[in-house]
Amino acid sequence: MNKKQVIRIIVFVVLASLIFGFFTILLQINNGRDVLGTYGFYLEPENSIDAVIVGPSQIYTSYYPAYAYKLHGYTSYTIATSAMPGSVYITATKEVNERQKPQLYVYDIGGFAYKDLAAEANVRKYIDNIPMLSKNRLEAIEKLVPEEERDSYYFPFIKYHSTYNQIITASKVLKDEIDQSRRGYSLLKNFTTTGSVGNYTTKYFKRDQNVDITNQGLDYLKELLDYLKETKTQNVLFATFPDDINRTETKSSLKAHEMIASYGYDYVNFSDYKDEMNIDRKKDFYNANHVNIRGAKKVTECVSDFLFETYNLNTTHSEEVTKEWDDCASYVDKVFDLSEQRLQAYEKSGDTKEGHQYYMESEMFSNDGLPKK
């Protein structure tokens, strides 16, 4: 083999790797919302986030970080993906600690109440969207995935290559990701809302539920608490975010509360404050588990008041960080107005179906940053 042929092979391998890399990124976009929301966290300047809120969809639909900033001046980010299990909260916390030094950590305790805390789809929504070679990701894989199934986590293409039939949607999300990257930060900070009102005849509605936390859930909770203690984390709040469910505590959930208290951390059920928040269950929910834009406004106001006052959050930031967050805050009213318009149009239409009309950045803002009509 001569020199020219060796060069040809190298160029071919590089070319093939680049094309493969492009398709790997594109086809791995399994859930645009989770991809953009998780990716946005890594764009935040180092040590610029005052509070992180970790949990499943109840978090990103009800807590709007830029609105909290507008109200109180502290910066926050929701590390949340749909049905995020408590088993990956520790991974999320470690990822946060690699880049940020938050004054406060908030965890939705609901993540520990899933029956299967290692469910592939739910685990992947978070760990497949954080940096591929992050040691925390590799650690999570070893902890949660049986050895014979790990290949598709180390090489996610094995899993996602068959999503080629969603390539157009994925391309749009990729474009959003590029736009977000060029802007340098996420405008909504993983907040995702919906402009619809839930129809309470749907399958999602189960108003009366027992809060059961399995032994596996308690183990993961203990693992997280141990880590927080080890890292001498001071301000930690475990919470239940408001939904339209009548929850009955059980022995296991009470045990979880006791465990949290034994480590010196707090637990608050924000659902108990729905009246104070003035939440109207017929107008403020998208479905039984999630508030809509109206509910999100009320929840953010209440929760941010509580966090700011209880934990006495310091709101001093660098010029760069202030500029970024001021920009994000300047969109808050537009977001509320636009979503309200959409919601009213939805109500007028008489549509009673529970449509998944989540609005992400790309659906809220056009390329020049102005709200879409």
Next chain:
Amino acid sequence: MTFTSITFFAFVLLTLILYYAMPKKIRWVILLLASVVFYSLCSLKYIAFIVFTALSTYLCAGWIDSISRKTKLKVKAKKAEWSREEKKAFKDKATTKKRLIIALVLVVNFGILFVLKYYNFLSGSLATLLNSIGLNVSFPTLGLLLPLGISFYTFQTMGYIIDVYREKTPAETNFFKFFLFVSFFPQIVQGPISVYDDLAPQLYEGHKLEYKNIKYGFELIIWGLFKKMVIADRLVGPMNTILHDKSKFGGEFILLAVLIYSIQLYMDFSGGIDVARGVAQMLGINLTENFKRPYFSKTIGEYWRRWHISLGAWMKNYVFYPITMSKGFLKLGQKTKKSLGRNIGKALPGSIATFIVFMLIGIWHGANWKYVGFGLWNGLILFISNLFQAPIASLSAKLKIRTKSFSFRIIQMIRTFIIVLIGYYFDIADSFKDALVMIKRSVTDLHLGNWTEPKCFENIGFTAFDGYILAFSLLVVFVFSLYQEKKQIQVRDFLEDQSIWFQWAVLLIGLMSVIIFGVYGPGTSASEFVYMQF
């Protein structure tokens, strides 16, 4: 470690690096180590079987070879002293000894294959038979799985020892080199079954790193993976949906399942062979071709010369010829020529031998009466077509049928394909009886109009996307095959004459097609290579 896994390709890459990094003289050692590691990773539990076969064949081949050589030397030395009769008597004695040795090796090694593969089937059948006549008998069953590639390496080694016995090839003196011939990793899984004289010298020669070998090998691997992962594996799910619950589907779906199987089997088996040949070519080794576009065959005989060529060649060399050249068959030929006339009488012994060969091929496919049916069907068709070949040719000439015309050739191809399809019913059925029921239903319960129903393919788990991918992929395979068939050259040679950008574009599209459209990963039902089980 299947041929479609990342682990396999990492293994191949490592082997290539080590192979070409070593001095030429010891490159075969790398191949041996790679083959041992590969076998151990795939089938460590059963490695003793392949070692036993290799060792027994190696020792006995050496013994036979030594007898042959000593006999020749002694006869040469005693040339002047011994009479012709004495020489003949001495040679006969040696031949008897060699026959005993080879018989022992054949019986023991085919015996192992027989016991592992057929014991449960035969003991079960015998017990059923005895129970049906009132004797309540049961036999213990063997809980053994088949060692990886047992059929392939047994046939290959037995072919070798027969060649040594026939003095066509000298016995290998180095056991490790011989073990490499038996266990060479790209071909151990599903063949092709190689002849010692063709393969062994290539294995032992330290090949130079050549760009063309790497490129051609890579192209062949991509082509094989495309056939296996994009086409064959995409068809497994829909086919199994029908076959696992046949009663739910009409005859047109049974027919559809057989049509799907005809594509799936070819793409799977030939794809696997292409990967094996591609890996070998990257190492500078040319493995024999195993397929030559069999569905273009105009007769069933031609089909079998284009399908699993290495098995056909093995059967021809080591079963068909010994039968037809045996004293009994030669005598039979003389008798039938006299009693049945020149044409049929001449063809009858060969036709009987062909029938026997196909019964063996049927049984080789598996321990089940349905495979006996498969052999019987193919054997019978070949028996009849061989027997009446000459009368039919003369009838065609009398009727002035233009047998060389395009339309006639198309009709011949369709006819042959239908015959092949009927054989496939025995392959995919649960039993011999089930195959007959399926054939009957495909004819009597046939509502082809249902294929036009929009939900028809959805019901068997086939999405519109699958349909587009499959249609395009099959078109690509058809166009390439047609090109090869017409020009009788490899597509790779055609590609070689094009600009480098065109070559790369084709390769990159092929590679990305496999990666993106291949059926693999969690949640898919990608199958093992079909012929691994044989």
